[in-house]
Amino acid sequence: MNAYTLHPIGRVESPLTDRAAAPRQPDEGAPDAWLVFDDRYAPALEGLVPGTDVLLLTWLDRADRDTLTVHPRGDATRPRAGVFATRAPGRPNPIGLHTVHILAITGTRVHVRNLEALDGTPVLDVKPLLHERG
């Protein structure tokens, strides 16, 4: 099958730098962070509104792409599951999906609440929430 090339549109700026200590989910102590977009994408940000929630897609650049099964949440006492049935970062295409609350927008810098992504994580896309539910 064909391969496709992702071009990051920005980066996460976050106090999270230690992968081992990073929270697994946003409600487990994830800090506020900045999404710093490349200036060329300023027009694509028009219409984003502070105070609203959006979906953020990132590239988990430190994840292992050869992982197909995991012990959920790294707990060896739990039986292995396929990665497509878990949110483990290691997977063939390690795309991170985060629901984030926009706190503020300053030019092409977007401040968001509770993001469980490491400092420097490439940003791929932003989408409004629509049919997703969980």
Add this chain to the structure above:
Amino acid sequence: MNAYTLHPIGRVESPLTDRAAAPRQPDEGAPDAWLVFDDRYAPALEGLVPGTDVLLLTWLDRADRDTLTVHPRGDATRPRAGVFATRAPGRPNPIGLHTVHILAITGTRVHVRNLEALDGTPVLDVKPLLHERG
């Protein structure tokens, strides 16, 4: 910034072949479809359950990656918005995000309800629903 390479893990099999006639959202007449995974990813599918909803990520391989603003829903009477404030397929990294209901699983073929993706669309990832809401 670095570029990253996506390797599709499967393809959509769907009666939808005409881009112009394709529904924009799953509740606008999208047909049931099959997700046909490459055999090597069978272990990663373990734990997916018919009767449940999952998030499907696809690569919208026929989308225009240079689009930064659009008239929402292609309606020229509506003011232009940045693509990150819309679900328009054209965007710098055209990743499709779909909530799908699993109807059946046969080996590495997964039958899903109401998918607004064209026949042949590359599949990138599957994730359980968690915090997403809309």
